[in-house]
Amino acid sequence: MALQQLEHADEQMRECIDNCLEAAxxxxxxxxxxxxxxxxxxxxxxxxxxxxxxxxxxxxxxxRDSGYHGELASICADACEECAEECEQHDHDHCQACAEILPECAESCREMASA
Amino acid sequence: MALQQLEHADEQMRECIDNCLEAAxxxxxxxxxxxxxxxxxxxxxxxxxxxxxxxxxxxxxxxRDSGYHGELASICADACEECAEECEQHDHDHCQACAEILPECAESCREMASA
Amino acid sequence: MALQQLEHADEQMRECIDNCLEAAxxxxxxxxxxxxxxxxxxxxxxxxxxxxxxxxxxxxxxxRDSGYHGELASICADACEECAEECEQHDHDHCQACAEILPECAESCREMASA
Amino acid sequence: MALQQLEHADEQMRECIDNCLEAAxxxxxxxxxxxxxxxxxxxxxxxxxxxxxxxxxxxxxxxRDSGYHGELASICADACEECAEECEQHDHDHCQACAEILPECAESCREMASA
Structure with a gap:
């Protein structure tokens, strides 16, 4: 998706937005x-x-470039990691899709949290 | 709860807000x-x-007195009614609490939808 | 973005999800x-x-294939149309981006509402 | 409001829920x-x-007694405090209402964060 129009967002942030919306x-x-x-x-x-x-x-x-996105990034990374660990233990298609998608989201959120 | 400070909201709307937040x-x-x-x-x-x-x-x-609250009221009433009908069939405390609280929310949303 | 993994969603729904997430x-x-x-x-x-x-x-x-997505589609289409009309009157980059993106979202929501 | 039915929530949590919903x-x-x-x-x-x-x-x-409510409590307290400081500088009724309501929400969120 990567909405190129978002002027305030650099490539790292745009990628993190995409990863979060896929994770959701x-x-x-x-x-x-x-x-x-x-x-x-x-x-x-x-x-x-x-x-x-x-x-x-x-x-x-x-x-919307909120001043609280960095604090939220950290919680979001924690939740993605814990959820990916749970999902990878189950064979259902939906669980396997989570286990595949969430680690990348966790990683980009962790980077945003420390940016 | 009934937040008396909301100047734009009359008693009917304040009650509906409370009912919705309890339902949630x-x-x-x-x-x-x-x-x-x-x-x-x-x-x-x-x-x-x-x-x-x-x-x-x-x-x-x-x-926030959105222009779309009336349209949303109607869907919310539909969902509360369907959910109350489902919940009243189950004996769990949480289901019985839903069955008790949702009809009043449905009714006030229905009134807001036609206001 | 178009999450190919969503098994219940056909191409029309996946496109509408993407359009909604861009609009948001x-x-x-x-x-x-x-x-x-x-x-x-x-x-x-x-x-x-x-x-x-x-x-x-x-x-x-x-x-999540909620039973209420069709009802919500209709309100979402209404709001996108009204917002696009407002935004196209303003020269700001952000308003022009809205005016460009929202009509497609409105259209796909309208199709989902009548599907 | 204080929903007495929430069996998992003690008095402190119920009060924090109420404060958060009033703040919102x-x-x-x-x-x-x-x-x-x-x-x-x-x-x-x-x-x-x-x-x-x-x-x-x-x-x-x-x-819903999520495992992440404590982490979110801390961000919520930060945001309530910063917002209350901003709002108390403005004479509008809505800003004064925020300045009055938010500090109590901040305090109860802070307590939940350290509970």
Whole structure:
């Protein structure tokens, strides 16, 4: 997606916005799909919901250059890492998609947090 | 809660904001707690998540007197009604709390939609 | 962006998700930037904030295949159209970017609403 | 409001949820109203928007007992404090309402962050 129009955002921030919005999408899907798989997926549902909320807000804070995007980046990275570790233990397509997408999001959020 | 300071909001709108924020809280709790109860609660999780999102945004749109609060009121009422019907079929404390709180929220949203 | 992994989403829905997430980004930026331009931009700020919220929630509802995505699509289309009309009257880069991006989002939301 | 039904939440958390939801309402109002007051309110709009988003998400994370509510509490407290300092410099009713409500929210978020 990489919205080239965002004048205040450099390449690193644009990439982080994209990663966060992808993470949010895949976690919305995974949280929803896990509801059909029984109580052993409870932790996955919870972490996916948290990532969906945090990554969405982080992307929006970057898009409007909020003074709090850096603080949020750090929480978002934590949640992505914990969620990726949980998801990689499950064979469902949605969990595997999370496990594939979230580490890159975690990494770019970690870089934004220390920028 | 009823924030008396909101000058643009009459008593009906303040009450609807309160109802929406209560609905969002109880649905956040219910969606989370249902994750431990197995796949027969999947529909409950989904509807509670939708109500939590819709009621929160509806409350925020009323708090800032957005021109779109009336359109959102109608969807929010629909979701509260469908969610209350689902929740009242389950004996869990969280489902019973939803079934108790959501009808009043649905009613006040319906009134705001036609105001 | 177009997250190919979302198994439940056909090409039309994936495109609408992308359009909504672009609309949300550009409107976050425009609402923020307009705050520095004085009170004649008040209507632009308000409409951009509404689009940012509605388009974000619409994208998330599609990503999780919520039963309410169709109802939300219609409001989102309305808000995008009204916001695009407002933004095209202003020469600022951020307003012009909104005026360029929002009509496509409005159109795909309208199609989703009637699907 | 204080939703007594939330079984996992003790009195301190319930009070923090209430404070966050009041902070979100008053900041939605203030950000909206400041748009009519000209560019000297730009910082106030920005901080109010950030508080509205952060306090809302913090309240929702507490309502569902998310593992990330403590990390979010700390950012929310920072934003409430910075916003209160900005708002108390302005005589508008909405700014004075923010200056009155936000310090209590900041304090309870700070307590939740260290709990």
């Amino acid at each position: 999408q895949v976690c919305e899907w995974c949280a929803d799909a896990c509801a059909d798989e029984g109580e052993e997926m409870a932790r996955c549902i919870r972490l996916c919901r948290d990532v969906a909320d945090l990554a969405t807000l982080h992307a929006r804070f970057m898009a | 809280q109880v649905c956040e709790w219910c969606a989370d707690a249902c994750a431990d109860e197995g796949e027969e609660m999947a529909r409950c999780i989904r509807l509670c998540r939708d109500v939590a999102d819709l009621a929160t945004l509806h409350a925020r749109f009323m708090a | 980004q550009v409107c976050e930026w425009c609402a923020d930037a307009c705050a520095d331009e004085g009170e004649e931009m008040a209507r632009c700020i308000r409409l951009c904030r509404d689009v940012a919220d509605l388009a974000t929630l619409h994208a998330r509802f599609m990503a | 309402q008053v900041c939605e109002w203030c950000a909206d109203a400041c748009a009519d007051e000209g560019e000297e309110m730009a910082r106030c709009i920005r901080l109010c928007r950030d508080v509205a988003d952060l306090a809302t998400l913090h309240a929702r994370f507490m309502a």
